[in-house]
Amino acid sequence: MEKNLNNENTDIVSKVKPKMPEMSTLYELSDFFKVMGDSTRIQLLWALEESEMCVGDLAQLLNISKSAVSHQLKILRTAKLARAQKKGKNVYYALNDHHVKLILEKALEHVCE
Amino acid sequence: MEKNLNNENTDIVSKVKPKMPEMSTLYELSDFFKVMGDSTRIQLLWALEESEMCVGDLAQLLNISKSAVSHQLKILRTAKLARAQKKGKNVYYALNDHHVKLILEKALEHVCE
């Protein structure tokens, strides 16, 4: 990329550089936020915070197709934010992570300012 | 969408429905997480947590073009997560929100489990 000829600032850069986390950590972080960065998934997480529910319930609650719900739940499962449990003909989903609620609350504080 | 004929579950739905936040709130939340859901922007936020820096510094630190940095900083500014201050030829950026650090820490706890 471009060169930076300003000597003052390369000092700042070399001071901050060692304080940066591993790239792998940064990717994990941004991947986590990517999962949260969708209104359907936020709705699902919020709903599951209130109660375990099966796919049909969630579809009815959010007023979207069961297929769409199922696709998004798979993403939440993959991210380890939700877990599935089969009960007869239904599959019940529940939250799988206690951090989510805390992060949602903090983020809510932010957007409500 | 599809009908849900299971009477048990429509009860759950009608119980959870009033507890769901406004759609506008949910969109604000997911928009916030969308901004966090990019590794370049996470790097920028992390860097700015350590020190104010100008665009060239950030480009050097992250090893990407100044243009790419500028584009992403604009998104952070729009989201009110960063603010810009012109000093002579340079534009110095700083964090603009105290929630970000907290949320980053909580998210880090999550991904490090």
Added chain:
DNA sequence: AATATAATTGAACAACTATTCAACTATGAG
């Protein structure tokens, strides 16, 4: 005034993502 540097901007492109649709699996009821 002329030049070099810092930063921003918009267009273009490639990569990614969410929803829809249709097909499929599996379970429970009759």
Added chain:
DNA sequence: CTCATAGTTGAATAGTTGTTCAATTATATT
């Protein structure tokens, strides 16, 4: 066994997003 319901899956599509490139603005230096 047969049928209806619940849920999953993969392909297709439309929309979004991040980076690059080139052009532009603005400031400092000589």
